[in-house]
Each structure stands twice: as C-alpha cells, then as structure tokens.
Amino acid sequence: MDDKRPDSSVRGVEIGSMIGGSFGLVFVGVNSGTLPGVLQMLVIGSAAVLFAVIVWLAVRALSARGRGRRSPQGDAPPASSRGFPRSYWVIVGIEAIALIGGAQLLARFGYPEFGVAWVAVVVGTHFFALARAFDLARFHLLGAVITLLGVAGFGLGGFGSVGLIPVVSGVASGFTLLVFALWALVTWRGAVPRSA
Numbered sequence: 001m002d003d004k005r006p007d008s009s010v011r012g013v014e015i016g017s018m019i020g021g022s023f024g025l026v027f028v029g030v031n032s033g034t035l036p037g038v039l040q041m042l043v044i045g046s047a048a049v050l051f052a053v054i055v056w057l058a059v060r061a062l063s064a065r066g067r068g069r070r071s072p073q074g075d076a077p078p079a080s081s082r083g084f085p086r087s088y089w090v091i092v093g094i095e096a097i098a099l100i101g102g103a104q105l106l107a108r109f110g111y112p113e114f115g116v117a118w119v120a121v122v123v124g125t126h127f128f129a130l131a132r133a134f135d136l137a138r139f140h141l142l143g144a145v146i147t148l149l150g151v152a153g154f155g156l157g158g159f160g161s162v163g164l165i166p167v168v169s170g171v172a173s174g175f176t177l178l179v180f181a182l183w184a185l186v187t188w189r190g191a192v193p194r195s196a
Contacts, residue, residue: 014065117152118150128143149169150169
C-alpha cells in the first residue's frame with residue numbers, strides 16, 4: 001500500500017482519536033496506582049484534561065462535518081467512513097489473542113508483573129499493522145514509541161525495578177496515546193473549523 005497519502009485525508013480521524021484517547025486515559029488511570037497520592041492525582045487529572053480536549057475537538061469537527069462546513073483551507077470535508085475495514089478487525093482480533101495469551105503465559109511462568117510491559121509491546125506493534133491498513137505513516141512512530149516503552153518495562157523488571165514498569169510501560173504509554181490522538185486532531189485540516 002502506498003504511504004504517500006497525507007494524514008489529513010484519513011477518514012474517521014475524530015473517532016480514531018477518541019478511541020486512542022480513551023485507551024490512553026485508561027492506561028494512565030489503571031497504571032498510576034504506584035505513584036504517590038498527589039502525583040497520582042496530578043497525572044490522572046492531566047490525562048483527563050487531555051482527553052476532554054480530544055473529545056471537544058472531535059465532537060466539534062464531527063458537528064462541522066455534519067453541517068457540511070468546509071475546513072479553514074477551503075477543502076470539502078472528507079466523506080464519512082462506513083465503519084472500520086475488515087483488516088482493522090483482523091488486527092484487533094490478533095491483538096486480543098496476543099494480549100490474553102501473553103498475559104496468561106507470563107502469569108503461568110511466575111512473571112505477572114511484566115503484564116503491563118507485554119500490553120505495551122502488543123499495543124505498540126499493532127500500530128505498525130494499522131499504519132499499513134489505514135495508509136497512515138504517523139502510526140509507525142506511535143507504534144515505535146509504545147513498543148519501546150514496553151521493552152523498557154521488560155528491561156526495568158530484568159534489573160529489579162519492577163515498581164517502575166507500570167509508570168514507564170503504562171502511564172507513559174497512556175500519555176503517548178493521548179498526545180498522538182490530540183496531534184491527529186490538531187493537524188487534521190478539518191478538525192478546527194471556522195466559527196460561524
């Protein structure tokens with residue numbers, strides 16, 4: 001698949017950003033429990049604010065598209081997508097099997113603390129397949145960052161810093177998802193429509 005199509009032409013950027021942002025918020029919330037109380041609240045609060053901005057921009061863009069508005073550059077809004085392609089569901093299915101199977105194997109062999117790192121590796125690598133499925137180059141960068149955060153978690157655990165795995169592989173991965181979701185909306189030409 002040719003990867004020369006600009007990211008701004010991808011259909012469904014609003015829905016995709018809200019999905020990515022919601023997973024990012026969950027990653028942060030679930031994995032921030034090892035942080036001190038005040039820092040945990042600050043981290044969760046920051047993630048919640050980022051997610052709120054993502055939702056606001058996405059809803060605003062969807063509303064503008066629904067009214068047939070044009071983007072600030074004068075481009076007509078892209079046609080709405082009719083759901084996700086089959087390849088998306090295949091990738092998500094493989095991801096689910098890898099997540100569950102890998103977590104069960106880690107627990108069976110006595111390493112459940114590496115579960116968060118495994119989740120980050122699987123989530124990160126699935127973005128490489130999604131990059132191809134959606135012809136979206138920025139997913140390669142997203143996949144690389146999250147995969148590296150997962151690998152870093154395994155490294156930290158291997159050196160005895162098990163307590164840092166949720167922060168590095170979980171919280172940092174969550175913020176990565178949130179930032180990339182926001183980036184997609186801000187850089188997409190139709191996401192910030194002109195005021196009426």
